[in-house]
Amino acid sequence: MILRLLMAICLYVFLGWVMLSLWQNLQVQREVIAARQVPSVVLRVKNQDAVQIYQYKKPVVIIGRDPDCECALASEKVSVHHARLSFHQNQWWIEDLNSTNGSYLNEESISESAVVVDGDELRCGDVSMTIKLDNGFTEALGK
Secondary structure, X not given: OHHHHXXXXXXXXXXXXXHHHXXXXXXXXHHHHHHOOOOOEEEEEEEOOEEEEEXXXXXXXXXXXXXXXXXXXXXXXXXXXXXXXXXXXXXEXXXXXXXXXXXXXXXXXXXXOEEEOOOOEEEEOOEEEEEEEOOHHHHHHHO
């Protein structure tokens, strides 16, 4: 009888230790995920004589003519939803959203998702923009 009681106590202690270890591991993972942040992307838009600068800290930025787009461009040659900048696999990617006039990365047509690096030139319709990654707003103003 005493042996059964000791075995039951050992089993409950072991299960409690396992549950505590799992709880601590989940807390650490939650903190790691919460600490991850999407790096900022700055778009320096050149439209005729004007230059506008947009900064985003979102994982997805839709570029288009629709006022609901994160980067709304006032040009008739830009489609309503023209292109998508997205952050995944620790990189920024650009994707054309079946736009009428196409999207170009460094003067090459975008036919599928492509990785974007700092300083790349993106053209949507007749609007050109320079992409700055992780350099912040003030550095984009200076260049």
